[in-house]
Amino acid sequence: MATTKNLVVADAGVLIHLDELGALDVLSDYAAVFVPDAVWSEVLRHRPQALQNKSIHLVYVSAVAYSPKVNAMAKIFTLHHGECEALSLCLDREIETLLTDDTAARLAANNLNLKAHGTLGLLIRAVRQQLRSADDIVQLLAAIPQQTSLHIRPQLLNNVIEQVKEEWRDKQ
Amino acid sequence: MNTIIQAEIPQQLCQQAQLLIQQGWATNLQEVINEALRRYVESHEDSLSEAFIQDDVAWGLHGDD
Numbered sequence: 001m002a003t004t005k006n007l008v009v010a011d012a013g014v015l016i017h018l019d020e021l022g023a024l025d026v027l028s029d030y031a032a033v034f035v036p037d038a039v040w041s042e043v044l045r046h047r048p049q050a051l052q053n054k055s056i057h058l059v060y061v062s063a064v065a066y067s068p069k070v071n072a073m074a075k076i077f078t079l080h081h082g083e084c085e086a087l088s089l090c091l092d093r094e095i096e097t098l099l100t101d102d103t104a105a106r107l108a109a110n111n112l113n114l115k116a117h118g119t120l121g122l123l124i125r126a127v128r129q130q131l132r133s134a135d136d137i138v139q140l141l142a143a144i145p146q147q148t149s150l151h152i153r154p155q156l157l158n159n160v161i162e163q164v165k166e167e168w169r170d171k172q
Numbered sequence: 173m174n175t176i177i178q179a180e181i182p183q184q185l186c187q188q189a190q191l192l193i194q195q196g197w198a199t200n201l202q203e204v205i206n207e208a209l210r211r212y213v214e215s216h217e218d219s220l221s222e223a224f225i226q227d228d229v230a231w232g233l234h235g236d237d
Binding site for chain 2: 005006077078097103104106107116117118120121122123124125127128152153156160163164167
């Protein structure tokens with residue numbers, strides 16, 4: 001039986017960026033990836049094929065009411081509708097992890113005592129979970145600037161790649 | 173020193189902003205846009221984004237979930 005530990009809620013960015021890399025399967029060990037209506041619509045508009053992926057268990061959730069806490073956060077952090085629905089869904093269903101690449105949404109998640117992880121963390125985790133090889137993930141990380149709409153400072157991305165290569169070299 | 177920018181924004185969003193101005197919550201559209209932009213920039217600070225990415229990398233490498 002699925003516990004809330006292996007359930008996550010996704011924001012649009014992570015689904016779009018992982019699909020752009022052909023790497024949505026890094027979410028395949030989650031029992032379910034919940035997608036609230038506003039996020040679903042956003043992905044449908046920008047990357048509809050991400051919602052057809054058979055390797056992951058996406059669960060569409062309609063009509064997510066904003067939690068009062070999220071409503072307050074929305075004003076402070078200028079959150080979008082999808083981010084508000086995703087955070088509200090986490091609180092409503094007691095799901096502790098939000099998948100997002102948005103800094104403001106991560107900040108809001110931290111303030112709501114939720115965990116927040118993004119595309120980079122999920123890719124790297126895939127090696128730990130034995131879903132992908134280290135070589136695969138290094139290649140995918142390096143492809144982020146050319147292949148995805150995720151913006152990350154090139155020097156920072158290079159540092160991350162060097163850091164993971166170093167870490168995985170030690171373990172081989 | 174100010175910079176003039178030209179940008180398209182959704183009509184509905186603009187109407188909502190105009191309503192706030194009419195209600196007295198802001199002086200004019202320029203003030204609303206300045207405030208929105210300032211809040212966005214503050215909540216997307218480079219150092220903050222970088223810190224989150226570093227946390228994410230550490231979790232990816234060593235997390236337990």
